[in-house]
Amino acid sequence: MTKLSPDAFYELPAHLRGQLLAFWGKAQKAADTSSGFSGEIVFLDNGCGVFPRLTCAKFPRWRKELSPAIRAERFLREIKLQAAAHYHPNVHWPFDVVLILGVPIAFFRRWEGDLSDFIEDPHWGDLGRISLIIQLTAGLAHCHARGLVHQDLKPQNVFVRDLQSSFSLPPTDLWLRPLVADFGSVNLAADVGEFTGSRPYMAPEQWHKAELGEWTSVFVLGIMLHEIMSRGVHPTGERSSDWHHQNNPGFNRWQQNKRWRRWVGEGCPIAQPLPEHDLADLVAACLAPSPADRPSLREVQAALLHLLHHRSPTAGQQVNLFLGVAESQSAAEEWQYLKGRVEGLERAINDHYSQNTEDSSPDLSA
Structure with missing residues (x-):
């Protein structure tokens, strides 16, 4: 059986990567994209008549100086911190997380801008x-x-x-x-x-x-x-x-x-x-x-x-x-659904990269 490249997700053509994220995000289609210093975003359209209509999928930005495991660990750290802030209506939060081809993905609602x-x-x-x-x-x-x-x-x-x-x-x-x-x-x-x-x-x-x-x-x-x-x-x-x-x-x-x-x-x-x-x-x-x-x-x-x-x-x-x-509305307790999903993502990352022991300890400072 052919072994997938560690960067198989990033090697997909952009339109196929968008389709994959739309499938996992249960969206009708992928729309435009955006990028920041450490993350990439694909905006998803759930279709007319669906509320909220627009969501987005965020994943780690590919950086050649970082191994796939370290990229995943850094992104997991970010999501765990963001999930720890749930819930306040003036704080942004993910509603789901998954691991696709070794890459952690977080799904968010899309707002009207920044x-x-x-x-x-x-x-x-x-x-x-x-x-x-x-x-x-x-x-x-x-x-x-x-x-x-x-x-x-x-x-x-x-x-x-x-x-x-x-x-x-x-x-x-x-x-x-x-x-x-x-x-x-x-x-x-x-x-x-x-x-x-x-x-x-x-x-x-x-x-x-x-x-x-x-x-x-x-x-x-x-x-x-x-x-x-x-x-x-x-x-x-x-x-x-x-x-x-x-x-x-x-x-x-x-x-x-x-x-x-x-x-x-x-x-x-x-x-x-x-x-x-x-x-x-x-x-x-x-x-x-x-x-x-x-x-x-x-x-x-x-x-x-x-x-x-x-x-x-x-x-x-x-x-x-x-x-x-x-x-x-601000909840003192954690959102158990999101907590469970983040814990599942952490297990999936550990399982996926368990054979690459050299990459298991992330350097967050670079």
């Missing part, structure tokens, strides 16, 4: 923007309560759900829901001494290789609050569109370590503070170079709720209602 797709939207008003950040603090607080420190928090790793795409709702700016996503970098500093993230969103303690925690998320939240409320201007004063859309030469400039080390060394100055003094002061507090000088996530949330109530009592009440519902 935060970078909405930052410059001229139709999205201030009330909706403040509302989204408030909800994001709730999702991050949920993760930190479970010991999960996201080291690559950025707009691209915050998915956005538009409730108006699923329900008939009054026309307001308040229906966008953020979901913390992409757990591949979670706890890497504590686990393997790896502190990196995406350079424009790295906190000073990441550059200094100091302890990371909730204060690290607060720093990034300050950057994103400034960027969202300014419609796309990073606190350094430069528009972030080239970064988000990977347009060169701007994108390459944003990748240079020295410019961000210099900004951190100067004390993270804000080139163009937001015109609203209350928001500008909150951003400045979040960007304090010393973690001890930053507010907590709950303090950021309380400050933003106060600002929102001042601007619109109705909007404030709506967001309070959502936070209350989210709190009541």
Whole structure:
């Protein structure tokens, strides 16, 4: 019998790989694809009349310097951490996992985009923007309560759900829901001494290789609050569109370590503070170079709720209602179905690679 190549899954033509994932995902067909630093995504269409219609399959990105076993182990680690965050409506989670030809696959619901797709939207008003950040603090607080420190928090790793795409709702700016996503970098500093993230969103303690925690998320939240409320201007004063859309030469400039080390060394100055003094002061507090000088996530949330109530009592009440519902829905216990599926995936990976003992101990730091 012919032995399959260890990379048989990746050697399939893209259209056949899409068909295979659609079959396992019980979808009608594969649609478009996307890729990130460590993962590949195939978007799946379940067909008209099915809800949710769109889902996606994520799998490890092929990297020649990594063995198939190490790629699988790293991906399993990410999925286990993400499953540990279940459940909060502001956190993204998989609904199923499988092993196909030695490659772990996670299936997720597809949302309406990520935060970078909405930052410059001229139709999205201030009330909706403040509302989204408030909800994001709730999702991050949920993760930190479970010991999960996201080291690559950025707009691209915050998915956005538009409730108006699923329900008939009054026309307001308040229906966008953020979901913390992409757990591949979670706890890497504590686990393997790896502190990196995406350079424009790295906190000073990441550059200094100091302890990371909730204060690290607060720093990034300050950057994103400034960027969202300014419609796309990073606190350094430069528009972030080239970064988000990977347009060169701007994108390459944003990748240079020295410019961000210099900004951190100067004390993270804000080139163009937001015109609203209350928001500008909150951003400045979040960007304090010393973690001890930053507010907590709950303090950021309380400050933003106060600002929102001042601007619109109705909007404030709506967001309070959502936070209350989210709190009541957040499950303290694990989702036993997902836990069982992840445990099954771990067994399948161990069984599949049990003969390759050299690959059985993953190096998560590369």
